Amino acid sequence: MSKKSKTEILALCAKMSTNTLMETLHIEFIDVGEDYLTAKMPVTPRVHQPDGVLHGGATVALAESVGSAASYIFLNAENVMVRGIEIAANHVKSVSEGDVFAKATFLHKGRTTQVWDIRITNPVGELISFVKLTTLSLPRKTK
Template identity: 60%
Template sequence: MAFDKDLIIAKCNELSKNTLMQTLEIEFIDAGEGFLVAKMPVNPNVHQPMGLLHGGASVALAESVGSAASMLFVNSHEREIRGIEISANHLKAKRDGFVTATARIIHKGRSIHLWEIKITDEADQLISICKLTNMVLPRKK
């Protein structure tokens, strides 16, 4: 089966409706072999009290893109993905604009996927770096 980038992006955005991803305005924008990219606006909806991007919003973006990326490797009729661990290092503050998260596969096993997710700003400066472990489970009937 050929890799259809536009179809993958459209499906990820469709699945985000009525979820936290829609609330945070996360939009999937690019996909390729072993990676997935999403962006999120930085505005008061994702600020902490000091007016900066909340670390939890960054982690939600990272887990959203990493979990969706794992779905690219499995038959969604037979398997489902569960995030089981995420770690994040927040390196630079951000007040406005957009951040972009790029998930790249580190390990693709039958039952475990490990992702590195880099969150950058418009100038490609690293804002946060995350590591996400997903478990691949049989879909319950």
């Protein structure tokens, strides 16, 4: 993890979310550790399918948001740009209200590619979806 404090990292994640899809979906980064980043998203009609349950696309947006932010944090991305290049999700339980939590942990931490395990759970820890995200780190262009 970078040499920043937990509070500084979470503040950076909040700042990165301004005027983005994360802000639109009310995704909030809530915890970070040596090898993980966690975010939460409220389940409201804003993220429902027409039949009133959490939309799989919103779930995947949450997963990609937390995985990409984790790559940025754990790779000291001041020097690289992070891009998602592949995502696969399995939705195993429906949810219609409350919050969902996404915890991203590394499966592979390569120099140019990273593979993330992202578990989406409800407040009591039941698995809602599991997601595998692959990210790519590219050198940031200097001016």
